[in-house]
Amino acid sequence: MVRSRGETYTTLDVTGVKPNANHMVHVHEETCASNNGGAHFRFDETQPFAEANEIWLPFTADATGASTLVEDTMPIRAGAKAVSIVIHDPDNGAKRIGCVDLAPSTADLTYDWDFGDGTTGTGADPDHTYAEPGTYTATVTVGSVHAGHMPGHDATTTAEVEIVVEDGETPDTTAPQTTVTAGPTGTVRSTTATFRLASDESGTFECRLNGGAWRPCASPATFTNLRQGAQRLEVRAVDAAGNEDATPVVRTWKVDTQGPVVKNLGPRGTTRDRTPTVRAVVRDQGSELARRHLTLRIDGKKVGVRYDARTDRMTWTSGRAMSIGRHTVRLVVVDAVGNRTTKTWRFTVRR
Ligand SMILES: [Ca+2]
Numbered sequence: 001m002v003r004s005r006g007e008t009y010t011t012l013d014v015t016g017v018k019p020n021a022n023h024m025v026h027v028h029e030e031t032c033a034s035n036n037g038g039a040h041f042r043f044d045e046t047q048p049f050a051e052a053n054e055i056w057l058p059f060t061a062d063a064t065g066a067s068t069l070v071e072d073t074m075p076i077r078a079g080a081k082a083v084s085i086v087i088h089d090p091d092n093g094a095k096r097i098g099c100v101d102l103a104p105s106t107a108d109l110t111y112d113w114d115f116g117d118g119t120t121g122t123g124a125d126p127d128h129t130y131a132e133p134g135t136y137t138a139t140v141t142v143g144s145v146h147a148g149h150m151p152g153h154d155a156t157t158t159a160e161v162e163i164v165v166e167d168g169e170t171p172d173t174t175a176p177q178t179t180v181t182a183g184p185t186g187t188v189r190s191t192t193a194t195f196r197l198a199s200d201e202s203g204t205f206e207c208r209l210n211g212g213a214w215r216p217c218a219s220p221a222t223f224t225n226l227r228q229g230a231q232r233l234e235v236r237a238v239d240a241a242g243n244e245d246a247t248p249v250v251r252t253w254k255v256d257t258q259g260p261v262v263k264n265l266g267p268r269g270t271t272r273d274r275t276p277t278v279r280a281v282v283r284d285q286g287s288e289l290a291r292r293h294l295t296l297r298i299d300g301k302k303v304g305v306r307y308d309a310r311t312d313r314m315t316w317t318s319g320r321a322m323s324i325g326r327h328t329v330r331l332v333v334v335d336a337v338g339n340r341t342t343k344t345w346r347f348t349v350r351r
């Protein structure tokens with residue numbers, strides 16, 4: 001039996017058993033001299049007896065009564081209790097027809113480690129973590145629990161191994177989180193937008209404007225020549241390990257560089273109506289208009305208008321008869337972000 005880290009390799013080769021018969025074979029936890037091997041060895045004594053928790057080496061003997069080589073590999077290290085192999089009678093499973101003590105055994109060896117960093121340990125394959133990077137010489141002294149009691153078992157052997165411990169920082173697999181701390185919101189007149197970007201880790205940023213490609217960007221990130229209308233900027237931080245924020249920050253705003261549209265002006269030409277209604281249709285692409293955005297002057301004198309934001313219609317009707325003759329209308333509309341449209345038109349009141 002070879003016990004190594006994460007594996008137990010067991011072999012068996014017997015002769016002189018019943019030819020052409022199936023033989024059950026198990027590793028047991030007592031020596032052959034003690035109860036003929038005792039109970040089955042279990043890797044985990046808290047778990048029931050079962051093939052996966054034991055070492056089985058069944059074979060079918062050949063015509064000469066030989067097993068030929070039987071091998072078994074289990075993906076776990078067998079402890080010190082695996083000490084013998086028992087062969088059962090092919091005709092009576094309760095009867096044991098053979099037992100052999102495992103030899104040479106590694107189960108009765110002792111291991112004393114000096115890890116070279118001032119700490120020690122025991123066991124064939126100890127786990128040890130070095131606190132600091134560096135080069136260490138670890139020393140293991142292997143002895144026998146029977147040292148001094150059994151001939152040939154009283155020697156100890158010492159071996160050294162050089163261990164180089166590198167700076168073992170755990171790799172960064174955590175994505176950074178992005179924040180945008182400044183930048184335009186709502187509707188703005190400027191076709192240039194500047195944003196301040198931040199991340200909870202050091203690294204870089206990538207920006208995507210209006211659904212285009214992701215491009216490297218930095219804080220402050222400035223975008224120029226923006227077109228009229230809605231804008232959408234996405235920003236994601238990328239950390240030094242290349243992890244990207246999977247949930248980019250999204251900022252939306254509107255650029256409005258155009259003055260309101262003023263049309264359907266009236267009245268035009270001449271009218272016999274001494275109380276005509278001055279009217280226009282006024283709307284704006286970028287922002288909602290309200291009455292306060294409209295300034296109407298009749299013959300240079302400011303008058304109060306009505307404005308229906310739902311239908312975009314502006315009206316003003318003279319409360320008293322206008323004088324006969326030509327009148328000048330001047331309408332100034334300034335949208336919410338300061339874009340201005342001025343319209344001037346004339347009409348004549350006739351008798
Ligand atoms: Ca990270």
Ligand SMILES: [Ca+2]
Pocket residue numbers: 176177178245246247248249
């Ligand atoms: Ca995020």
Ligand SMILES: [Ca+2]
Pocket residue numbers: 256257258259260284285286287335339
């Ligand atoms: Ca506008």
